[in-house]
Amino acid sequence: MIEIKNLTKKYNEQTIAVNHLNMTIQDGDIYGFVGANGAGKSTTIKSIVGIHDFDDGEIFIEGKSILEDPVNCKKELAFVPDSPNLYDNLTGLQYINFISNIYEVPLVIRRANIEKYGNLLNMTSKLNDLISSYSHGMKQRITLIAALVHEPKIFILDEPFVGLDPTATIQLRKIMSEHAKKGGIVFFSSHVLEVIEKLCNKVAIIHHGELIKHGKTKDVLGDKNLEDIFMEVQND
């Protein structure tokens, strides 16, 4: 479970990026996080995964505080950022092994997962190529494989579908669904409202740093679609 309590993050006195945000993400949730450009999605996500500090509030990952016990929190999760920042002079496989070493993934598990996710994301034949030769979508797929290789309970992804081709998009959606079915957590931001509406059992809408709506997708939507609700929030 992820518990976000009263999260506030300011970049400076003028920019309150996230303002007193409260949210709970339960085991088995695929939680979609939507909002306009600059609404505060990436800031919230970076706070959850411990990339940056925040000004007020608390975040608990599986009951542990991200501020007080960041290493054990990070062991529970995989984070896929919106723009992957990889090492160009490594091959895809060397990069995955580098991440696997950090997480101390046993050899048998790492081999099995590299084979599984390499095949699912159609990267097996490219694993020995240099990252500098990869397209944007291929870099994203390597980042995904590296994130999944240590079998984290929690997947946190910032706009994961941007730049992925249709096949990789379908495979990633399957990976997410299967993970949640097994009791894992998937929390991701996206501007693709149709995907969120179809895929997510829960949804949250952030606007100017404040959480406007959140909860079960069917309750948030009622008899409307996510596009209508999103536009209502923007126009209010």
Ligand SMILES: Nc1ncnc2c1ncn2[C@@H]1O[C@H](COP(=O)(O)OP(=O)(O)OP(=O)(O)O)[C@@H](O)[C@H]1O
């Ligand atoms: N490093 C930073 N320094 C100063 N202000 C920042 C910084 N990062 C983000 N902001 C500001 O914080 C607010 C929230 O930005 P954030 O990146 O969280 O939005 P977002 O919802 O992820 O947007 P997008 O959909 O465009 O990725 C915006 O006003 C943005 O300009």
